[in-house]
Amino acid sequence: MTERKPDFADLLMLESVDRDIFRGLCHDGAPMRAFGGQVAAQAQVAAGRTVEPDRRMHSLHGYFLRPGRTDAPIVYLVERIRDGRSFTTRRVSAVQDGETIFSMSASFQRPRDADETHQREAPDVPEPETLRRWWGPIDEAPEYRPFLLIDIRSTTGVPGRAATPPIAAAPGPADGMPRQNVWVRVDQVLPDDPLLHVCALTYLSDLTLASTANLPYMALPGRLDIVSLDHAMWFHRPFRADDWLLFAQDSPSADSGRGLSRGMFFTRDGLLVASAIQEVGLFRR
Structure with missing residues (x-):
């Protein structure tokens, strides 16, 4: 029998x-350490289950206090x-x-119409179909296979890994800031549930945002451990997480x-739909 391909929605499923x-x-993000993006997304699901369905999440502010484990359940308490x-x-x-x-x-x-609207222009980057997919088969580390449900395509190299030329040398203003742009999406059709798409975007944001702060230091000797300290997101406009979104970081x-690190999510039409900011600990071994 062929093993059923897991649904992305299963990653955010909670028991009442x-x-x-x-x-x-939660699955691994590092060996035996729960993936922080999944923990945050599940916390969003828990919060959303206590809110009237006509309300849409527009922001979150989270702190990672201790590493979570993958061999025991996580209990979410909502205030x-x-x-x-x-x-x-x-909370x-x-x-x-x-x-x-x-x-x-x-x-x-509660959604409402407003006359006041403006946004930053999206960067000019290649279309995702012209770029190499980041994830390949994960045979050596099967615990990371949930990430195969995500499609990531970098416009400047493989996020968080060495590239030639270095990712840190990506074109941009000469202001000294490392940058990376990636196209991301959930690689399967999701149900039409706005909360699910918002939670999925939080999951996606944690895959590459932390590595942006590490770009200038990848060639330095020794091992650099990256630990998420906090994470904030703002959801500006409706979107689908199973459509291509450009994450400019x-x-x-x-x-x-x-x-x-900070980033903005744009649709293929250039609509700014969400913003994210994350601070990470950089620990040289």
């Missing part, structure tokens, strides 16, 4: 334990901070073995063992 209490499992006429606020604590490993605040809004600062 009690009112405002949910439980899930109902506020239910207003236009905005709803939730989520992800707990494993009695300790909080991730804390997140999320805000939801840069890193304006690194100091004191911390690196800051």
Whole structure:
């Protein structure tokens, strides 16, 4: 029998334990360490399950407090901070073995029309069909196979790996900032659930954002461990995470063992749909 290809939605599936209490499992992002993007996305799912369906998540602010494990469930505890006429606020604590490993605040809004609208122009980059796919077969590390559900194509090389010329030398303003641009999408059709697409984008954002701060230091001797410290996202306009999105990233600062990365997601039509900022710890071994 052929093994069923997993659905991306399965990665965000949670069990309802009690009112405002949910439980899930995460796959590896590093050996025996839960992938932070999945933890954050599952926390979003937990928050969204306690909110009226006419509200759309527009922002999240999360802190990675301890590494999560992949061999034990994670319990998500939701606090109902506020239910207003236009905005709803939730706080989520992800707990494993009695300790909080991730804390997140999320805000939801009832959609409304507005006359005020502007956005940054999307960068001019090659189309995704002209670029090499990042993921190949993952035979040596089967625990990473969930990542095969994601299609990533870099306009400047393979994100987070050595390239010729170096990715850090990607064209851009001479302002000293490392940059990388990648096209990303979930490589299967997702259900028409706005919350699922928002959570999927958080998962996608954690795949390359941290490596942007590391680009100038890849040639230095020794091993550099990258640990996510916090993660924030803003969702500006509706989108689908199973359509191609251009993730334009840069890193304006690194100091004191911390690196800051930021990125913007654009549709193929140039519409800015979301923004992300992440600070990571850079630890040389």
